């Protein structure tokens with residue numbers, strides 16, 4: 072993953088609340104086996120409306136999206152983050168995010184910035200004609216009008232973003248700890264061990280009422 | 281030394297910490313991993329690209345559900361019928377290849393045990409109390425009904441779990457949602473969870489793991505509890521737990537993947553230690569009373585837009601929050617509804633009884649009891665019953681439920697996600713209105729322009745036979 076310290080540029084001044092993952096990327100776009108090319112499906116139902124914000128030439132290719140409360144609610148589809156990334160969004164600013172979405176976003180190098188509603192309202196105004204800057208070094212969002220809004224992000228997620236870390240590789244380095252845990256469980260809760268891959272799936276006993 | 285009082289969530293969490301980091305993040309061990317065809321291809325591709333293996337294929341179970349057409353899957357000779365949509369077919373083919381390549385147990389699309397991943401897990405006894413269980417699907421929260429810490433993950437996390445059998449997580453806050461009293465006649469688990477979401481809002485549970493408690497929850501079957509935990513995510517909570525009890529043990533005993541013999545006894549002893557300690561504290565407590573809960577449904581495009589069936593379409597002006605007013609107006613425009621209209625006067629044209637929320641045997645029985653001796657109303661263009669698994673289907677057929685439905689004019693389908701998400705051929709056409717037992721009423725969820733009202737199986741059946749949103753209590757008498 073690409074390391075990221077700053078996102079600066081135009082922002083979609085949207086502010087809409089409860090934007091769910093079906094709005095970000097509808098289900099019929101999920102039939103893909105790759106991560107690429109989902110940008111053209113992003114916000115399909117919004118884009119079907121005339122004068123929508125995503126087809127407004129002022130914001131074309133904007134790296135920042137400003138949204139309302141509960142952004143990314145709904146399904147766990149990482150396709151939502153892939154679609155945003157594919158359309159060039161590198162930071163989303165909102166008063167709150169769904170837990171699953173913000174995890175997915177950060178794993179794909181998209182910063183999720185939580186700011187109070189009043190700050191978001193102000194940014195929506197400013198973004199109509201000015202750029203917005205999100206800085207992970209100073210943990211602030213700033214505007215050319217000297218607005219300065221500090222935000223928080225858990226330290227691990229921040230580090231992942233700023234160093235572009237491969238989380239799986241990092242966890243695999245903890246192999247000894249994982250193996251130790253597994254042998255502890257094997258004696259404490261032996262019933263948790265699964266059966267081997269070719270054991271098949273039994274039908275008897277499962278379907279009873 | 282006495283241990284500090286802990287909640288069910290904290291006990292499960294503590295037993296799964298592999299490593300605690302300085303910043304408070306924990307490496308958490310994952311006991312059970314369910315995989316389906318939509319959110320896994322990129323994860324397997326990632327493993328291949330990095331030359332990585334699946335660490336514990338024995339703890340992983342794969343089954344296709346989202347893409348599968350719910351029409352017949354084999355011809356008269358028993359040969360598999362092809363899937364018409366090439367993209368769906370290729371996603372299915374990817375899982376069919378990935379599972380054996382990585383040594384993962386796979387339930388084939390034509391197997392009797394196939395079904396929606398969240399129906400299959402509990403039914404097979406793959407889901408167990410006190411486990412951590414994940415799946416690349418947000419309704420994984422359902423498995424919390426058996427006392428498992430279960431939550432949905434994204435594809436990068438699917439890959440992480442496949443490779444390491446762990447996840448890096450921050451501990452969540454805890455919320456108790458307590459439902460006391462006795463449910464009124466005609467009020468089901470679905471009505472309870474809709475009432476909960478109506479109360480806390482679609483973001484109310486964000487950052488929390490919920491535990492459902494109280495008399496009403498204790499009194500529910502596992503099927504009913506699964507309906508409640510399933511929709512935790514609609515209230516913003518990633519996971520929704522219910523403490524394991526005798527009902528849970530009785531449900532699990534003898535299931536194919538549940539422990540047996542001495543292992544079973546040891547497991548039950550452990551499971552009995554899991555319920556929240558009497559003096560443990562939650563970060564937030566929400567209380568509901570059964571007497572306040574009527575058969576309910578949604579009017580808008582967020583699952584928090586809940587009204588009792590006796591209610592009316594709300595006016596946007598009735599909301600204090602200005603942004604909610606704007607959202608409500610948009611919802612009403614999309615839904616084609618006028619404020620003040622009685623919900624019971626709203627006609628519907630599509631009926632969907634299915635999805636991981638309400639496709640288990642108890643759900644089908646509840647719907648069939650309303651449908652029995654009646655017929656689907658004239659204005660209904662399509663009425664689907666889609667069992668959650670092949671085993672549910674088989675059980676329902678043994679009880680004659682399929683005939684009740686088909687004689688009434690319903691279509692009786694093969695198991696899968698079906699009309700819940702418009703990813704397979706089952707869709708609600710633009711502008712049509714669907715009474716649906718699924719869990720999401722988002723814009724476009726059941727198809728572009730589709731209008732969804734979420735409700736219980738009995739209420740969906742009532743809508744089918746009356747052709748409008750109807751109060752099930754007026755159709756079936758209490759003694760019946």
Ligand code: SF4
Nearest residue numbers: 419635636697700701
């Ligand atoms: S039935 Fe619907 S909610 Fe459940 S897993 Fe399938 S698509 Fe998701």
